[in-house]
Every structure is written in C-alpha cells, then in structure tokens.
Amino acid sequence: MFTCRDSIDLLQRFLDGEMPEEERHRLKEHLDACPPCVDFLRTYRATPGLCRKAMVDQMPRELSKQLTAFLRQRLRK
Amino acid sequence: MADEARAEDERSLTARAQAGDISAFEELVARHKDRVYGVALRIVRSEADAAEITQEAFLSAYQHLLELRGDAAFGTWVHRIAANLSVSRLRHLKVAGETETPLEEPEFTDHGLLAHYPQRDWSKGAEERALDNELRGAIRQAVDRLPSGYREVFLLKDVEGLSYEEIAEMTGDSVPAIKSRLHRARVALRAAIDRFYNES
Numbered sequence A: 001m002f003t004c005r006d007s008i009d010l011l012q013r014f015l016d017g018e019m020p021e022e023e024r025h026r027l028k029e030h031l032d033a034c035p036p037c038v039d040f041l042r043t044y045r046a047t048p049g050l051c052r053k054a055m056v057d058q059m060p061r062e063l064s065k066q067l068t069a070f071l072r073q074r075l076r077k
Numbered sequence B: 001m002a003d004e005a006r007a008e009d010e011r012s013l014t015a016r017a018q019a020g021d022i023s024a025f026e027e028l029v030a031r032h033k034d035r036v037y038g039v040a041l042r043i044v045r046s047e048a049d050a051a052e053i054t055q056e057a058f059l060s061a062y063q064h065l066l067e068l069r070g071d072a073a074f075g076t077w078v079h080r081i082a083a084n085l086s087v088s089r090l091r092h093l094k095v096a097g098e099t100e101t102p103l104e105e106p107e108f109t110d111h112g113l114l115a116h117y118p119q120r121d122w123s124k125g126a127e128e129r130a131l132d133n134e135l136r137g138a139i140r141q142a143v144d145r146l147p148s149g150y151r152e153v154f155l156l157k158d159v160e161g162l163s164y165e166e167i168a169e170m171t172g173d174s175v176p177a178i179k180s181r182l183h184r185a186r187v188a189l190r191a192a193i194d195r196f197y198n199e200s
Helices: A004-015 A021-033 A035-054 A061-075 B003-018 B022-044 B047-063 B074-095 B133-145 B148-159 B164-171 B175-199
Strands: none
Touching: A004 A021, A004 A035, A004 B175, A021 A035, A035 B133, A035 B148, A035 B175, A061 B022, A061 B047, B003 B022, B003 B074, B022 B047, B022 B074, B022 B148, B047 B074, B074 B148, B074 B164, B133 B148, B133 B175, B148 B164, B148 B175, B164 B175
C-alpha cells in the first residue's frame, strides 16, 4: 500500500499520464482511502492555473516608451 | 476578436513585417510586449534586466524575421526568444552570486502519512475565479522565493507552456531533472497558496 509520501512523489507523473498501469492502480487505491491526499491532488492540480493568472504583468509605461524609442532607432537604421 | 481571426490577423501582420513594413512590426511589438516583459521579469526578477531582455528579444526577432516560416506564430516565437535570453541572463546572474531559501516540502509522519492535512480544498472554481490583489501578491512572492533553477522551470513550463524538451534544450538540463524540479516547485507553491487560504 502506498503512503501519502509515495503518492505525493508520484502526482506529477500521474497527471502527465506517464504512469504504468500497476503503479496507477496502487496510487488510486491510496487515494480512495485517503481524503487528505485527494485534497492535496486537487490543490496541486489547481496551482499552475492560479499562478498563471497571478503572473500577468504589464510593462511600465516608461519602459514601454524606451522600448519603442530603442526599436525605432535600431529598425530605421 | 475570436482566436482564429486573431491568429489570421497576426499572420497578416507578420507577412507585412517580413516584407519590410515597420509599422506592422511595431503593431506586433505592441501586442506582445507585456507578455515578453513579463516572462523576463519573472525569471530574472529585475525590471532593468527585463527591459533590456525585451529590447533584445524584439530586435533579434526583427533581425531574424525571415526565418519565421509558414504558420509559426510570431507571439510564440518571440516569447521563446525572450525566455532563452532570460535563462542565459539568469545563468550569468547566478555566477555573480545569489542566496536562495530552501524549498518548502510537505511534512510526513514516520509512517509516511501527511503530518498536516489540508484544511480547505480551495481548488474548486480556481480556474474561473478572479484573483484578488492579496492572493496575487502572495503567489508572486512565493514564486520569487523559489530557488532560481526551480523558478525558471516552473515559469517556462507552467506559465509559458514550453515542453519539457524545449526547456531541456534551453537550460542544458536533463528532462528527468526538469520534471523533478517542476514537481518540487509546484509542491512549494501549492503550500504557499494553501497557507494563504487557511490563514487569511
């Protein structure tokens, strides 16, 4: 029987669909009996999406002006 | 504008830029500068370096514009150039010396069971939910705290959407090493978000 540690170590391979059937079966067996690991899996899976949203940046106006001036100067040479 | 119309519009702008229309290239820059700057900023964590990388990326894109063929998207291509430049810059910065905080890992009992159970499943609706500023700040701080090798892999894979193979080519690291770092970065970020939801 897998432990929580085993299961968490394998989550990425599980989500990438790279797990052999036997291992996948043993992981599912652990998840069926371990609600905390199910919550861990759900929140682990949701993490990249939340981070993607948080990583949206806008170039500051001053830097944007500098970029335009830089490219105008170099492109029109 | 629908995705397909937007892609077609971008192909048309790219073709005009390739034919020497500078205003078409400037329109492409205007559309992509925020994301290009964003990926550079998150990787190198310096506004000045990120601004320089953005300039270099668009200049390099312009100089090699004719190498962009067929249906290849200008946006994807220029983001890859910026990511590549950022990774190189980060390597240089690391040589100059950087102190890094250790990664946060889950704690287990002697029997391998989770020592602290998640108290709240915050995953429901996470994709659709708008982020408030506090959560956004907590996530950005957690990403910034990741050791650089982990931060870079997380940003390239989970934010920029590169493949493991593309990241391996860019960083010179093996795919298994990249997968291992990505997993540990996700675990650490999950812990930071979990703490935000359960302590605020």
